[in-house]
Amino acid sequence: MTHKEIQDLIKLIDKSKLAEFKLKNGDFEVSIRSQKYFEAKQREQVTVVQQSAPAAPAQAPVSQPAAPAEQNYQPDIQPQEKPKADDGGDSKGLLEIKSPMVGTFYRSASPDKPPYVQVGDKVEESSVVCIVEAMKLFNEIESEVKGKIVKVLVDDASPVEYDQPLFLVDPKG
């Protein structure tokens, strides 16, 4: 599927009544969630009032710049913004940096080095925030968000799962 085709598909779905669309063809996979999906999700969350809700982005994907054309379309095209909690509290408007893989979480390049980031540090998009080591492969994780680190959610050298939140970031920090 070409870049253009994917863009057209996104537009088409946005205009339709669909909340979610998935297409799988061999190794190629695309899934698109529209504004309607997240509106529905938010309604659910408001009624349930849940803290550990799945990270449900709150915007339509249409305005998102599409990923470069040569990539495996793992449809990570939604921003990772959590829906704003109505009940206020500390987690208001915070973003998560998540682990892209199963592995061991390390906060610094080696045990004698300082951590990449500490609570209170500012991160840019593309700041290295940690390492996730898997099978002797060292994966430096770059932040996808901009803001101030408000919480480190995982202890150094502990195992992490795919998609597990690692840091909380305040985008207004």
Next chain:
Amino acid sequence: MKSGDHCIYVSSVDSTNQYVKRIISNYKIKSGTVVYTFDQYEGLGQYGTQWYSQNGKSLAFSMYYEPLSLSPEHVFTLNMLVSNGLAAGLQSLLPGHNVKIKWPNDIVVEDDKLAGVLIQNALKKQVVLHSVIGIGVNVNQTHFEASYSRKPTSMALLTSLENDPGKVLHTLLQSLNHHLPASMPLQKPKVLFEKTREVYLDRLYGYDKWQTFQRSDSTIFQGKVINVEPDGRICITDQEGNLQKYDLKEISWVTR
């Protein structure tokens, strides 16, 4: 990409991986660019460990590689491709010896470590942006001072001959070129994994042989390596025929 189209020689450096990372933090370089030295004084081993080399006697090089469409779930394929290329290159330089890959990525002859791999990936938004593939080879060392987790060997110890580390580099780059695709195929990560695994298992130390293993809970058992999973876990069957998959920290070989 062809690895080695751009080669940078440094007479002495802390670590070639670090050197590459310093370059890419300031400049844009081509995928396949290689930095090499015969004097690496602070080589990186696994997390928090060192790779020891001796001035002028060993080869260390790092390749900057942009694996385009590689997703994090397939990084172990990259590990196998590099191990396969490195092992095949060393095998061609050491006829008469049996060069093996010890899971996940040590290169051994008999049970002694000849070369090591350290891959550092930069990941963002579910995509591997780039990799720095670091390789250390013991070329002309004839004695090793430091204590090692695994007994080292060198090409000189194996062949009783001095080798030109520059020529060793040349051969290894050719072999890596042959094994590493210029970019990961867009829609066929599973096909590439299967193909690569076949070569990897063929060269895997202890593959399909009864050996003694120790689990992380200290239990010792006789087992046979029969496969590796896409995520890199090793599949070992015990004498009762029970198959179990192990992560790196869950299993080790009991050496003779």
